[in-house]
Amino acid sequence: MNDLSKLEQEIFEKFSLIKTKENLESLKVETLGKKGSVSKLFQELATIDKEKKKEFASRLNILKAKILDELSKYTLKFEQYELQKKLESQTIDITLPVPKITQGKIHPVSQVIDELTCIFAELGFSVAEGPDVENEYNNFTALNTPPNHPARDMHDTFYLDEAKQLLLRTHTSPVQIRTMLNEKPPYKIIAPGRTYRCDSDQTHTPMFHQLEGLYVDKNVTMADLRGSLDYFLKKFFEVDKIKMRFRPSHFPFTEPSAEVDIGYEIKDGKITIGEGDKWLEILGCGMVHPNVLINAKVDPKKYQGYAFGVGIDRLAMLKYGINDLRSFFESDVRWLEHFGFNSNDVPTNYRGLAR
Numbered sequence: 001m002n003d004l005s006k007l008e009q010e011i012f013e014k015f016s017l018i019k020t021k022e023n024l025e026s027l028k029v030e031t032l033g034k035k036g037s038v039s040k041l042f043q044e045l046a047t048i049d050k051e052k053k054k055e056f057a058s059r060l061n062i063l064k065a066k067i068l069d070e071l072s073k074y075t076l077k078f079e080q081y082e083l084q085k086k087l088e089s090q091t092i093d094i095t096l097p098v099p100k101i102t103q104g105k106i107h108p109v110s111q112v113i114d115e116l117t118c119i120f121a122e123l124g125f126s127v128a129e130g131p132d133v134e135n136e137y138n139n140f141t142a143l144n145t146p147p148n149h150p151a152r153d154m155h156d157t158f159y160l161d162e163a164k165q166l167l168l169r170t171h172t173s174p175v176q177i178r179t180m181l182n183e184k185p186p187y188k189i190i191a192p193g194r195t196y197r198c199d200s201d202q203t204h205t206p207m208f209h210q211l212e213g214l215y216v217d218k219n220v221t222m223a224d225l226r227g228s229l230d231y232f233l234k235k236f237f238e239v240d241k242i243k244m245r246f247r248p249s250h251f252p253f254t255e256p257s258a259e260v261d262i263g264y265e266i267k268d269g270k271i272t273i274g275e276g277d278k279w280l281e282i283l284g285c286g287m288v289h290p291n292v293l294i295n296a297k298v299d300p301k302k303y304q305g306y307a308f309g310v311g312i313d314r315l316a317m318l319k320y321g322i323n324d325l326r327s328f329f330e331s332d333v334r335w336l337e338h339f340g341f342n343s344n345d346v347p348t349n350y351r352g353l354a355r
């Protein structure tokens with residue numbers, strides 16, 4: 001009997017000395033393991049005479065329960081300690097500045113498309129799209145440019161088949177046709193995208209980008225066109241005033257047609273857009289030709305509107321001081337690192353377009 005109290009005392013003394021999980025594990029084996037001190041006593045029960053057996057067994061069970069209880073207390077203690085250590089090692093100091101992620105930049109063309117989308121969204125334009133591979137009808141004929149029309153020669157078209165029915169679109173204007181054929185008037189869309197012409201030098205690449213604009217409703221006038229272009233150019237170049245002139249021109253799909261120039265000056269090698277006595281051609285525009293409306297199944301007696309087309313790459317070059325158009329498409333990461341934009345600085349009207 002006393003042996004049992006002694007054993008209990010010994011075991012609990014050992015408990016108090018436990019420092020590690022391993023210590024705990026060995027104490028468990030030492031006491032309740034197959035050959036453990038307590039397990040052995042359980043085995044000896046068979047040899048004890050009946051009267052004593054009951055009391056001894058009950059004391060033994062109590063001791064076993066106490067040991068199990070102590071073991072689980074220690075196990076919990078170790079688990080909590082480990083969790084605490086893990087949490088401490090994983091703490092993040094949220095007051096520290098966020099590390100600057102410099103990898104990956106937004107290409108100036110993407111940036112300018114985002115900027116233009118913001119500006120025109122403010123005027124109520126939504127974005128329309130069309131495919132790069134177009135048919136001859138949408139790219140030319142429907143746009144009042146029938147076969148043998150001289151304007152076709154100026155486009156240096158990449159044809160994709162012998163019959164010249166499929167081509168890489170030479171401008172974004174076919175999106176006008178697609179939009180009008182697919183939806184009901186009024187139309188107020190911009191269509192940014194890739195365009196193709198067989199041409200290459202410092203200011204021309206076989207693939208380049210345009211933004212088409214189309215606004216057709218019952219009372220749209222040339223004054224609306226001028227107002228919208230004035231707003232767009234001021235917002236885009238981030239200036240309060242912009243000198244702008246409409247020069248009579250010709251496009252088959254507009255009548256009357258105009259080319260728009262903006263004023264600029266170069267001082268100390270720096271270009272200032274919006275003022276000065278030099279003129280820079282920036283876009284083509286006009287009132288949508290009635291034939292185009294008819295081809296697009298819109299009644300020209302009820303509807304009229306304006307259209308414009310502007311070179312996106314050229315806008316990017318002017319705004320961000322990039323000289324060679326070809327560099328846009330060379331995929332040189334050093335160039336992109338220099339001229340690209342941070343992916344977190346999404347252009348918005350309220351926070352500013354480019355930062």
Ligand code: DAH
Pocket residue numbers: 170171172173212213251253254283284285286307308309310
């Ligand atoms: N599509 C013309 C081009 O690529 C640009 C253009 C001029 C578009 C006048 C228009 C427009 O919508 O009205 O040269």
